[in-house]
Amino acid sequence: MINKKPANKKPTDKKKVAITCLALSAWTMAVVFGTQFLVAYPMHWILGNDLNTPVWSAIYTALVYLLSLILIAILPWKLFKKWKTNREELGLSGLPTWTDIGLAPIGYAVSILLAYVLTAAFSIFPWFNAAEAQNVGFNNIATGLDRVVAFIALAVVAPIAEELIFRGWLYGKLRAHVNMVISIIIVSLLFAIAHLQWNVGVTVFAMSVVNCLLREITGTIYSGTILHIIRNAIAFYAVFILGIA
Numbered sequence: 001m002i003n004k005k006p007a008n009k010k011p012t013d014k015k016k017v018a019i020t021c022l023a024l025s026a027w028t029m030a031v032v033f034g035t036q037f038l039v040a041y042p043m044h045w046i047l048g049n050d051l052n053t054p055v056w057s058a059i060y061t062a063l064v065y066l067l068s069l070i071l072i073a074i075l076p077w078k079l080f081k082k083w084k085t086n087r088e089e090l091g092l093s094g095l096p097t098w099t100d101i102g103l104a105p106i107g108y109a110v111s112i113l114l115a116y117v118l119t120a121a122f123s124i125f126p127w128f129n130a131a132e133a134q135n136v137g138f139n140n141i142a143t144g145l146d147r148v149v150a151f152i153a154l155a156v157v158a159p160i161a162e163e164l165i166f167r168g169w170l171y172g173k174l175r176a177h178v179n180m181v182i183s184i185i186i187v188s189l190l191f192a193i194a195h196l197q198w199n200v201g202v203t204v205f206a207m208s209v210v211n212c213l214l215r216e217i218t219g220t221i222y223s224g225t226i227l228h229i230i231r232n233a234i235a236f237y238a239v240f241i242l243g244i245a
Contacts, residue, residue, distance in 0.1 A: 017177050024083070024173050025190055028072060028165065032194050035067045054146040057137050058153040065161035073169050089172035090164060091221035100218055104226035107210045111227065115206035122202055134200045136239070147240055155236050159228035163221045166191045167211045184212040207231060 043060055044051050051060065073090075076083045087093055122128045138150040166187050174183040188208035192201035211224030238244040 031071045035064050039063045054149045058149045061153045090168040096222040100223040103223045107227045111207040111210040115203040118202045155232040163225040167221045
């Protein structure tokens, strides 16, 4: 299960806890956004407009996530001996179970319902456009192979990496210092902000809340990862097969 504060420890100073949570959050977001520039600029310099082809877009996506995971989970420990991470803290204890698999579609249904409620609530604001299309890249798909490459990047690589970063590393670190509710709110807000779009942010916030709860229930990120894959696969089918924006 999630690492919690040992019962025999004295209460941690609230200011120190707040600084730790802020540092964890800032480091995560700095890496998530920073790696996009670190990978994009040299690739664009070398490839030019070819970077927009499906294959190179997929390679770019994989490199960004790989570099993000390395920087987030390994760099602080190697350089500063801080935030050492183990499998349990990442939510990777054991192997996926039938419970993880069974909870994923249930969680997906709950996340869709929550997203619908939140979207309806935000729709009262004039600046909120619920129908705005999400830019996921891969705008030059022309062949079946292009679709396969895009699917692997968007519906497999992205969900696994994002769950490891947000519901794995960040949630595990926060949960060791603060309670479940605060951890869920911080992780879900940051995950929404990372998508840089109001309507998408609301829907992924809902998914993140459910995935954090699934981690609390199961002790791992497996169920949430399967849910995330289901969500992205359905979205991929809608956008790239049915042509729904």
